[in-house]
Amino acid sequence: MKMTKIYEGSHQWIMFGRDAGKPPKLIDTNQYAVRTANRCLLLEPGGVELFAPMMAAVLHIAPVEQITDLFASNPDPDVISSLGLWDQALTNAKLHAPAIWEEFLNHYSCDSIGYAPIADNGGTIKLDSVELQLIPAHYLYSSGNFHVYDPQAKILMSGDVGTALETPDAPVFVEKFEAHIEKMRFFHQRWMPSNQAKRAWIERVRNLDIDILAPQHGRMFKGDDVKRFLDWFDALQVGIAV
Amino acid sequence: MSNQTKSQFVAVASITSELTAVMVVAKEISLAAANAKAIAFRAGDKAKGFQPITDFINELAKETIELVTNINVSALLLYRVTVNEYRRTSAYNRFQLAAKLADTAVYTASMEVPVSNAKLRMDECQRQFKRDVALLLGQLETVMHHARAARVIAANSRIEASQAGEYLQNLQAVAESVDKAAHTIHDNVQRCRMALSVYHNT
Numbered sequence: 093m094k095m096t097k098i099y100e101g102s103h104q105w106i107m108f109g110r111d112a113g114k115p116p117k118l119i120d121t122n123q124y125a126v127r128t129a130n131r132c133l134l135l136e137p138g139g140v141e142l143f144a145p146m147m148a149a150v151l152h153i154a155p156v157e158q159i160t161d162l163f164a165s166n167p168d169p170d171v172i173s174s175l176g177l178w179d180q181a182l183t184n185a186k187l188h189a190p191a192i193w194e195e196f197l198n199h200y201s202c203d204s205i206g207y208a209p210i211a212d213n214g215g216t217i218k219l220d221s222v223e224l225q226l227i228p229a230h231y232l233y234s235s236g237n238f239h240v241y242d243p244q245a246k247i248l249m250s251g252d253v254g255t256a257l258e259t260p261d262a263p264v265f266v267e268k269f270e271a272h273i274e275k276m277r278f279f280h281q282r283w284m285p286s287n288q289a290k291r292a293w294i295e296r297v298r299n300l301d302i303d304i305l306a307p308q309h310g311r312m313f314k315g316d317d318v319k320r321f322l323d324w325f326d327a328l329q330v331g332i333a334v
Numbered sequence: 335m336s337n338q339t340k341s342q343f344v345a346v347a348s349i350t351s352e353l354t355a356v357m358v359v360a361k362e363i364s365l366a367a368a369n370a371k372a373i374a375f376r377a378g379d380k381a382k383g384f385q386p387i388t389d390f391i392n393e394l395a396k397e398t399i400e401l402v403t404n405i406n407v408s409a410l411l412l413y414r415v416t417v418n419e420y421r422r423t424s425a426y427n428r429f430q431l432a433a434k435l436a437d438t439a440v441y442t443a444s445m446e447v448p449v450s451n452a453k454l455r456m457d458e459c460q461r462q463f464k465r466d467v468a469l470l471l472g473q474l475e476t477v478m479h480h481a482r483a484a485r486v487i488a489a490n491s492r493i494e495a496s497q498a499g500e501y502l503q504n505l506q507a508v509a510e511s512v513d514k515a516a517h518t519i520h521d522n523v524q525r526c527r528m529a530l531s532v533y534h535n536t
């Protein structure tokens with residue numbers, strides 16, 4: 093599992109992905125961790141098959157007992173089907189996930205991890221002295237969906253928004269935005285169902301100061317590419333299957 | 335999923351289906367008993383020896399139904415234990431793999447506690463599975479005894495039927511159907527026991 097530090101300040105952000113041992117049938121995913129003095133939050137911890145390499149990678153930044161929080165933007169298998177395994181490894185952890193998915197997510201077998209439901213209008217996650225904002229992103233593409241914004245690090249973890257379908261050895265940042273578009277187009281048009289939801293999200297996100305837009309698949313966007321992405325997405329017609 | 339786990343799931347599932355068939359047959363016996371009672375009543379003195387037998391058949395059928403209902407509960411518990419064992423074994427293996435992959439990471443040692451806890455939980459589940467299998471085998475044994483008893487009763491019924499004059503054929507048919515049903519139950523339960531015996535004392 094490749095690890096890339098994307099923020100270093102009073103706390104750290106680490107991106108995990110491009111796992112060389114990943115079975116080829118699985119879509120490649122990015123996982124993220126926010127590490128503070130005594131705690132560690134894993135964002136979109138990933139699928140069952142990814143559990144061992146992900147756990148091993150996290151051991152480079154935090155001991156197991158300090159993994160206190162998990163976040164899932166939605167209940168998809170590539171996001172959180174590893175939940176039943178984390179549940180057996182962590183003794184003192186919470187799962188932050190959309191309130192409307194609670195009973196669905198419980199199908200992944202969760203006994204010891206507590207469910208911290210996120211109400212439709214969002215909320216926050218406090219991690220030592222760091223406060224992360226949970227930004228509503230409903231219908232992008234899941235009907236109950238949140239992104240995580242860190243105002244201090246200026247990072248928006250944008251779940252499936254910004255996804256690109258490409259080879260697992262791709263670089264972690266977008267280098268030429270124009271060349272990247274074709275890798276994103278079909279995914280956004282086919283998976284995202286609602287132009288209305290998309291517009292509401294773009295309005296909300298344009299008000300945030302973002303250095304890095306960090307999606308769950310593909311490459312991260314930094315600097316001016318964040319604005320380029322928002323403009324491109326704004327103009328795109330989605331929900332094309334009907 | 336390992337082959338051992340797969341066949342464990344198959345064994346537990348096949349018990350449930352065999353038991354469903356046993357339940358149907360046990361209900362048939364209970365119906366045959368009611369039928370026999372009516373005939374014996376009409377036959378009066380001629381079927382005097384048959385009357386207590388019908389009560390006995392009915393009792394046996396009721397007991398079998400009750401037993402199978404309880405066995406179904408045990409089978410469901412066994413299914414849950416099987417699922418748990420699978421989950422815990424899989425967790426243990428993955429925790430070990432994670433510790434191995436982490437290699438010289440700063441916090442690799444922190445995996446020791448989860449690994450040893452997972453091992454304890456997995457071992458406990460395996461013991462639980464064996465205990466539950468033994469319990470279920472005992473319950474199935476009781477049903478087998480009932481089925482054997484029913485066949486003895488069926489044989490007696492035939493003798494009694496032969497003295498029932500014009501009711502002979504009717505009562506013989508009752509004896510026949512009880513015998514057949516008991517045979518089916520015996521076979522089905524035997525198959526359940528075979529499926530489970532692999533996991534007994536291994």
Ligand SMILES: [Fe+2]
Pocket residue numbers: 168170171251252308309
């Ligand atoms: Fe995804």
